[in-house]
Amino acid sequence: MNKDEILYWLDPDRDAAPLFARADKVRRERVGDGVHLRGLIEFSNICRRRCYYCGIRSGNARVRRYRLSAEEIMGCARTAVRLGYGTVVMQSGEDPGWGPAALIPLVEKIKTETDLAVTLSVGEHSRGDYRALRAAGADRFLLRFETSDRRLFALLRPDSDYDARFRRLAWLREAGFQVGSGVMTGLPGQTRESLADDILIFRDLALDMVGVGPFIPGPDTPLADAEPGTLDLALRVTALARVVTGDAHIPATTAMGSIDPQGRQKALRCGANVLMPNISPTEHRPDYSLYPGKICTGERPEECSACVDAMLTGLGRSRAEGHGHSLKGER
Numbered sequence: 050m051n052k053d054e055i056l057y058w059l060d061p062d063r064d065a066a067p068l069f070a071r072a073d074k075v076r077r078e079r080v081g082d083g084v085h086l087r088g089l090i091e092f093s094n095i096c097r098r099r100c101y102y103c104g105i106r107s108g109n110a111r112v113r114r115y116r117l118s119a120e121e122i123m124g125c126a127r128t129a130v131r132l133g134y135g136t137v138v139m140q141s142g143e144d145p146g147w148g149p150a151a152l153i154p155l156v157e158k159i160k161t162e163t164d165l166a167v168t169l170s171v172g173e174h175s176r177g178d179y180r181a182l183r184a185a186g187a188d189r190f191l192l193r194f195e196t197s198d199r200r201l202f203a204l205l206r207p208d209s210d211y212d213a214r215f216r217r218l219a220w221l222r223e224a225g226f227q228v229g230s231g232v233m234t235g236l237p238g239q240t241r242e243s244l245a246d247d248i249l250i251f252r253d254l255a256l257d258m259v260g261v262g263p264f265i266p267g268p269d270t271p272l273a274d275a276e277p278g279t280l281d282l283a284l285r286v287t288a289l290a291r292v293v294t295g296d297a298h299i300p301a302t303t304a305m306g307s308i309d310p311q312g313r314q315k316a317l318r319c320g321a322n323v324l325m326p327n328i329s330p331t332e333h334r335p336d337y338s339l340y341p342g343k344i345c346t347g348e349r350p351e352e353c354s355a356c357v358d359a360m361l362t363g364l365g366r367s368r369a370e371g372h373g374h375s376l377k378g379e380r
């Protein structure tokens with residue numbers, strides 16, 4: 050698919066049904082009907098950055114900050130095993146209290162004591178730190194580039210650098226991680242043109258995982274008055290990501306489920322093949338407040354597990370077997 054074709058499908062006035070059907074077919078042929086479940090551990094909401102879109106940005110005094118202990122995180126990992134998940138995704142703000150030096154022994158412990166695959170989503174670190182985290186046993190890393198529009202990136206991430214973010218995706222690859230990236234859709238000032246570039250970049254980077262979510266404005270952020278992204282646009286980008294990448298693992302994201310009660314189900318029918326049920330301790334969930342209206346903030350891990358199983362049954366799909374590693378094989 051070339052850029053003109055991508056732009057054709059990004060037009061909101063165009064009926065998306067043929068695109069969604071095509072993406073669903075590619076998904077079935079390339080990755081099958083199984084849906085991989087990744088248990089999400091939101092282990093710290095402390096962050097040194099001030100990304101304009103994010104509810105847990107540093108300086109937001111309304112956030113009640115927390116940081117799980119190593120023992121609490123091990124408890125979450127054991128919950129993941131009990132619930133039959135093949136992977137834990139450890140996500141946090143860029144918390145100096147949970148920097149690479151602290152994460153390394155924790156990752157080693159999870160890998161020694163369980164059979165889980167470990168995905169990290171902990172932001173920007175040095176090349177050496179990424180290597181060390183990979184050597185400790187972490188299998189995958191998620192680092193969204195958020196937008197390929199340089200101007201927009203600089204506006205929305207005042208203390209981050211566009212080229213440095215992309216350089217890190219190369220470092221992660223070089224360190225041997227399965228690499229995931231992605232974007233938010235519907236950011237203020239984001240053009241269709243730049244979204245088409247985002248989608249081409251998914252293909253050019255040969256990503257193992259691609260995450261797409263609608264931007265949802267938060268009240269205590271500089272973007273409080275911005276318009277939220279639509280589910281329609283997030284679904285179009287998800288479907289296009291499936292068509293251009295073929296076999297990437299693509300989640301039906303929490304943000305999609307948060308702007309529409311059927312958001313994740315719809316994503317699973319237009320290209321997505323992954324769900325990330327929350328396994329964080331319920332007491333801290335409301336404080337990982339990236340955006341308002343986030344789903345699963347009052348549930349226990351068992352409830353989210355039962356919820357996603359019911360969702361899969363309703364869609365005629367089932368849990369996928371195994372760890373759900375990248376299908377791209379040895380590079």
Ligand code: SAM
Pocket residue numbers: 102103104140141142143170171172173191192193195232233262263264265266267304339340
């Ligand atoms: N701190 C790490 C980072 O930024 O890469 C990982 C955690 S960060 C909270 C995970 C993702 O949340 C970001 O990549 C971003 O796309 C998404 N996110 C943050 N604020 C959001 C918002 N207001 N609406 C939708 N998604 C948001």
Ligand code: SF4
Pocket residue numbers: 096097098099100103104105106107141142143172
């Ligand atoms: Fe921190 Fe990530 Fe939020 Fe940016 S998006 S403020 S790096 S948690």
Ligand code: FES
Pocket residue numbers: 326327344345348352353354356357
């Ligand atoms: Fe958490 Fe549905 S997945 S309540």
